[in-house]
Every structure is written in C-alpha cells, then in structure tokens.
Amino acid sequence: MTFNELKLIPEILKALTKENYTTPTPIQEQSIPAVLAGKDLLGCAQTGTGKTAAFSxxxxxxxxxxxxxxxxxxxxxxxxxxxxxxxALQIAENIEAYSQFLxxxxxxxxxxxxxxAQEQALKQxxxxxxxxxxxxxxxxxxxHIxxxxxxxxxxxxxxxxxxMGFIHDVKKIIAKMPSKRQTLFxxxxxxxxxxxxxxxxxxxxxxxxxxPVSSTAExxxxxxxxxxxxxxxxQLNLLLQDPSIVSALVFTRTKHGADRVAKGLNKENITAQAIHGNKSQNSxxxxxxxxxxxxxxxxxxxxIAARGIDVDELSHVINFNLPNIPETYVHRIGRTGRAGLSGTAISFCEFEEIPYLKAIEKLIGKKIPEVKDHPYPMVNEFVPSKPVQPSRPVQSGAKQVRSAKPNPSSKAASATAVADAKPAKPKANPPRKPKSEWFQKKSKPSQ
Structure with a gap:
C-alpha cells in the first residue's frame, strides 16, 4: 500500500515525498482511514511503530x-x-513538516x-x-488558552x-473541552x-x-x-571502545545515575551527554x-526523558540498569532497528536485577543470550535479605560455663552447656493475701 491509496490530499503527499516517506507502516494503514472517517480510535502500539504520523x-x-x-x-x-x-517538541516538528504546504x-x-513565548504564540x-x-x-x-x-x-x-501522575491533570483538561469531539487514544x-x-x-x-508488547523486533x-x-x-567504558558502535542510547534507572555514567564515559574520551528531568529544557x-x-x-x-527521542539510525541501545517493568525493556530496545535497519540491544544485569531479567525473558518468550567472555564476570553470591546472626563468641576474660559432660562435640554436651548457661530462675513470688486483708492495718502492740 502507498500513502496515495490512503486518500491523503496532494499537499500532504507532497510533504511526505519531501520528507522521504515511502510506504505507510501497519498502524498508519489502519488508523488513517478510520480517523479520516471521523471515528474515535484506540491505538495499542509501542514506540517506533509510526503512530505520530498515524494521528497527525x-x-x-x-x-x-x-x-x-x-x-x-x-x-x-x-x-x-x-x-x-x-x-511534544518532536510531534510539533513532525506536524510542521507534514503541513508545510498548508x-x-x-x-x-x-x-x-x-x-x-508560548503566550505570544497563542495570541497569534x-x-x-x-x-x-x-x-x-x-x-x-x-x-491564556x-x-x-x-x-x-x-x-x-x-x-x-x-x-508520571498526570492523569488527574488530563481529566481537568478534558473537562474544559466540548463533550462532542473526536478522540484518538x-x-x-x-x-x-x-x-x-x-x-x-x-x-x-x-x-x-x-x-504486541510481548514481541520484540526480530x-x-x-x-x-x-x-x-x-x-x-x-564494562561500559570497555564496550564503547569498539568503533563499530556508532551511536548508543544508554538507559539508567535514576537521574543521578545518568550524570554519573556520562561523566565516567567522558573521562575515557567517549563523548557523552546526560538527559533527564533535572536538566533545563534548553540543555x-x-x-x-x-x-x-x-x-x-x-x-x-x-x-521518562527518553520519550520523544527519535533517531532513525540509532545503532545500539544499552541497558546500564535493567527496568523492573518488562514492557519498558521492549520500549527501550525498540528505539534501535528502525526504518528497516538492524539494531543491537545490550543489557547489563547485576545480581539484584536477575529477577527483572527473568521477567523480561518470560514476556518476550525467549532467553536473551549471555556474553560470558568478558573481563568483569559476576562474582557476587547470594546474600540473604535477613542474614542469620552468628552466635556471639565468649569474650576474653569472661567467666566460662563448664559443661557437665567432658565431650563438647556431642549433642548432649551442647544441650547441657546451654542449660548450664541459663541464668538461675528468680524465686517464686510469695502467696497473695486474700482481698479481705488488703486494707487491714496491723495494730501496734501496747507498750
């Protein structure tokens, strides 16, 4: 199918040709006719499927x-x-390109x-x-709007x-619009x-x-x-010494982690910049x-910051931290291998992230091949979340309790030692007086 078959007007077709769009993606094929017919649309699609053009x-x-x-x-x-x-800026850029002849x-x-500047644009x-x-x-x-x-x-x-916690704001915004409208979701x-x-x-x-979100591009x-x-x-510094990695998008779990990783790369003369919510918009x-x-x-x-990053020839996606939500992994790696090109997704998995790896493999329905021949193999072993406290050793100079039996290796001797080590039981309380005697005063003997 071609864009011409989707009954798009000549001005849009001209813009698409200028932007080197050749054939519509599956979501564009199915969405564009429905939206042009004035119908509401529910689109379930991950990043990289071409949905911006599908609604724009x-x-x-x-x-x-x-x-x-x-x-x-x-x-x-x-x-x-x-x-x-x-x-938002990526979509605006695309819409300006699609509508350049309108x-x-x-x-x-x-x-x-x-x-x-936004107030001024709205006034215009x-x-x-x-x-x-x-x-x-x-x-x-x-x-202002x-x-x-x-x-x-x-x-x-x-x-x-x-x-991101925006749903309540979204509901407030929707309440400001006419109830009769076309909605694309x-x-x-x-x-x-x-x-x-x-x-x-x-x-x-x-x-x-x-x-489907469970599938990743083959x-x-x-x-x-x-x-x-x-x-x-x-490991990341070593990996990026390979010149075949032309461009790499590295995902971290936190903002501070992103800054730390970028700084570590720049120390090795690998040009890197961090992008996250604490950075200014201009930055x-x-x-x-x-x-x-x-x-x-x-x-x-x-x-969060990676939403809207659209790079056609991104060669590598690297998960410095594995996501705890399996679907997020699919979205991340979907940023490479676009436009019919091949792509590579590399993940680093520390011991605490192994459950995340298992969940990802379950979602995508296959085991991710492990690279074993590298200089930094995992050596950490399992540590219980609540480690058992070792028995406290007898302090030097403390009085030791002798076992009743000479053989401490036997169970009986151990039991006896424990029994002997217990403090003596306190004496039993004297019998309580009957209530009738609680408040009776003893008379003093006469002199």
Whole structure:
C-alpha cells in the first residue's frame, strides 16, 4: 500500500515525498482511514511503530478541509497531549513538516522554559496545540488558552502519563473541552486505570493493535552481560571502545545515575551527554540535537526523558540498569532497528536485577543470550535479605560455663552447656493475701 491509496490530499503527499516517506507502516494503514472517517480510535502500539504520523496526518487533513481563520482569530481546533517535553517538541516538528504546504499553524506548550513565548504564540493563533499537561493547566488557569473549540483530542502515551501522575491533570483538561469531539487514544500498555479512561472517553472506537508488547523486533540482536554493580561503568567504558558502535542510547534507572555514567564515559574520551528531568529544557534540547547530529556519540537517559527521542539510525541501545517493568525493556530496545535497519540491544544485569531479567525473558518468550567472555564476570553470591546472626563468641576474660559432660562435640554436651548457661530462675513470688486483708492495718502492740 502507498500513502496515495490512503486518500491523503496532494499537499500532504507532497510533504511526505519531501520528507522521504515511502510506504505507510501497519498502524498508519489502519488508523488513517478510520480517523479520516471521523471515528474515535484506540491505538495499542509501542514506540517506533509510526503512530505520530498515524494521528497527525489525518488530523492535518481534517482541519485543512475546513475554512480557516487568519491571524489571532484562529482557534485551537486540535489538542495533542503528551507526557514529556521531548515528545511534544518532536510531534510539533513532525506536524510542521507534514503541513508545510498548508496554512495550518501549530505550537508546542511545554514546561521547563519561559511561558512568555508560548503566550505570544497563542495570541497569534494556533490550529493545533501539542502540550504537556502541567504547563497547559497553568495556561488554562491564567486564561491564556481556550479549549472550547477543540474538535479532535489526541492522548499520546497515556500509560506513561499515568506513570508520571498526570492523569488527574488530563481529566481537568478534558473537562474544559466540548463533550462532542473526536478522540484518538494511544497507549503501549493497558493498565486498569487506562482501560477505564478508554470506556469513558471513546465512543464506539476503532481498535488498532500493532506489534504486541510481548514481541520484540526480530532484527534487533539482544545480549546480556552478568556483571556486578561496581563493574558496570568499567564494562561500559570497555564496550564503547569498539568503533563499530556508532551511536548508543544508554538507559539508567535514576537521574543521578545518568550524570554519573556520562561523566565516567567522558573521562575515557567517549563523548557523552546526560538527559533527564533535572536538566533545563534548553540543555536537554542541545544534548538531543548533538546526539542526532553525531556530535555526541552517547546519550545517557532515564526512561521518562527518553520519550520523544527519535533517531532513525540509532545503532545500539544499552541497558546500564535493567527496568523492573518488562514492557519498558521492549520500549527501550525498540528505539534501535528502525526504518528497516538492524539494531543491537545490550543489557547489563547485576545480581539484584536477575529477577527483572527473568521477567523480561518470560514476556518476550525467549532467553536473551549471555556474553560470558568478558573481563568483569559476576562474582557476587547470594546474600540473604535477613542474614542469620552468628552466635556471639565468649569474650576474653569472661567467666566460662563448664559443661557437665567432658565431650563438647556431642549433642548432649551442647544441650547441657546451654542449660548450664541459663541464668538461675528468680524465686517464686510469695502467696497473695486474700482481698479481705488488703486494707487491714496491723495494730501496734501496747507498750
């Protein structure tokens, strides 16, 4: 199938050709006709499946077919909610590319930067707004944006918004919109809270499910290194001495961990930058731009910050820390091997992460090959969570209790020694007086 067969207008087809889009992905094939028909959509798809174009292209076409107002009289007719700044800016960039031969205007509303420029953009008018929930709530409360004319609502990565605690903000935002609208809902996973939202928001939706989360792309080569926590940085430094690793996205569990790993790489003259929520928006955008251009070879990121990182020719994904949610592993490695290219996913697994590895293998339905021939094999052994306290040795100079029997190796002797070591029982209390005598005073004998 071609994009032309999806009945897209010439202006969009021209833009797609200019952006080197050739054939639609499965989610685009199934979603675009349904959205163009005005139906609600429930899309279950992981990252890298092409869902941004799946909802952006039909939204652009539907809005462009209506008479548009110029200048500040433009009303927000489509709202796209996303969990992170990077993803919002990525979607805005794509929409600008897809609509370059049309008169539509879009703007991104994100936190982490001054809102003055965003206020000005809204005053100038926007047909499509791509926003993160927190900043959008602020602008709604300050009456800088009106959502009463929204015709198409897109909720992208709804499960991630749930994880980040944005669901209540999302509900507040939805309450500001007309109840009669078209809603497009995308989520990689379907936890109970998300399933409940689907029931309340969508009306007879078309369901599109692409690449079940339990499956990973066959073209991605996966390996795992069993390595102790204190040796992970050394193993990563050694691994990245290989020049065939052109670009690598390294995942850490924490923000501080990302900074630490990037610093360790730079000490070895491996260009690396960290990207996470504690960085300013400008810093994050600069790091991402450097990574895309190749100026930075390694980008170290947390899962939250990695949303919106879209690099077509990413050769390697490295899990410095394994995720405790198996589906997250699938999303991570799905960032390589895109656009028909091959990719490599490498994971480091410390002893405490072995249960995570087992859960991942169960989810993907296969065992990840272990690389055993490396200089930092795991040596730590199992340590009980509540170690048994050893018996306290007799202190020097303390009086030792002699066993009643001369052979201390026998069980009887041990038992006798323990019995002898017990303190003597206190004397029994004297018998209690009857209650009738409790308050009787003894009379003193007469002199």
């Amino acid at each position: 292209l039909p939204v652009i076409q539907l809005l462009s077919q209506q008479p548009s107002k110029s200048g500040s009289h433009r009303r927000v007719r489509s709202l796209i909610l996303t969990p992170t700044r990077e993803l 008169s539509l205007r879009c703007t991104a509303i994100v936190g982490g930067v001054s809102q003055k 008018g926007a047909d499509i707004v791509i926003a993160t929930p927190g900043r959008l709530i602020d602008l709604i409360n300050q009456k 009106d959502l009463q004319h929204v015709q198409i609502l897109v909720l992208d990565e709804a499960d991630r918004m749930l994880d 995308f989520s990689a996973t379907m936890p109970p809270e998300i399933a409940q939202m689907v029931k309340t928001l969508l009306v007879n939706p078309v369901k599109v499910e692409i690449t 073209r991605i080569e996966q390996t795992v290194y069993l390595v102790d926590k204190e040796n992970k940085q050394k 994050r955008q600069l790091s991402l731009s450097n990574f895309k251009s190749g100026a930075t070879r390694v980008l170290v990121a947390t899962d």
